Amino acid sequence: MLDIQNLSKTFGQRQALTDLNLTVSPGEIYGLLGPNGAGKTTTINLLSGLLFPDEGEVSLAGTPVSDATKPYLGVMPQQNLLYQSLTCRENLVFFAKIYGLSGSERNRRIQRCLQSVQLENRADSVVGALSGGMQRRLSLAVAIVHEPKLVVLDEPTTGLDIEARYGVWDLIRQLKQDRVAVLLTTHLLDEAERLCDRIGFLKQGHLLMQGSLETLRHRMPAQEVVTIETPDEAAAIARARAHGFTMRRYDTRLTFWIPEKLELPDLLAKFDGITLDSIARSPLTLEHIYLEVTRAASTPK
């Protein structure tokens, strides 16, 4: 559905995007992750036709991006672009008109959208009176009112409480069920881990790695991490290194990447004689992989 080939974009001397290749299929949720300034918004603007590439091509449903592809695309931007003094229904009518929808067909689609984002009861409430979560859901309704084939969600749940976040996640899963292609950017790694079929890590305009969580895990040098709490960190670190474990710190947590899965008694034996207040094993999460890949890309060569 979305096909990005060899896409590059510079702003003056700044290379915002370098040779990006990325596809998203119908019914697939693709998560584009990266730190601030990685090039995510630039990518979205290029596929929306708001920017023109220096090199490369973006196609939607086999057609290069142009006015003709606008009906295929729905974008939910980072900041809601809603008319605060209009009602939910009036906002939807406004945006549906932009896509040339009218009459009973427009009313049918608006009703369907309101139902799918669970705002039928608030259809005639002004947007300014809605909670942040409701406004995010309406923003999604606006993005899908013309039934696009690709929906771009730019940080769809940032700033929402956990219940409101669950609500938006359900809507995103519904898009997948409806065979819509979804491109999602988020800084919330647990969100990407739960929702995305494939994930790409973008940094300084380069796509560093992409694949399903399983694929990404298999490309890492370990499948398991062990986090310990100990009053004697220096001794624990020295011991772990002697066993070939790689040390990492996540915030304040002392963690080791273990090259091979060990049974708990064998693992405890590795720290024999060292006081451990706690020890926890876990599979590699997306957070571990993201930090590993993006930190490695920052390491001076």
Ligand SMILES: Nc1ncnc2c1ncn2[C@@H]1O[C@H](COP(=O)(O)OP(=O)(O)OP(=O)(O)O)[C@@H](O)[C@H]1O
């Ligand atoms: N209109 C512009 N003029 C000049 N530089 C720009 C412009 N838009 C983006 N850039 C630069 O291009 C790079 C990529 O920016 P972009 O906004 O795409 O990053 P991002 O991944 O969306 O970041 P964030 O997570 O903070 O939204 C940055 O270095 C940014 O400063």
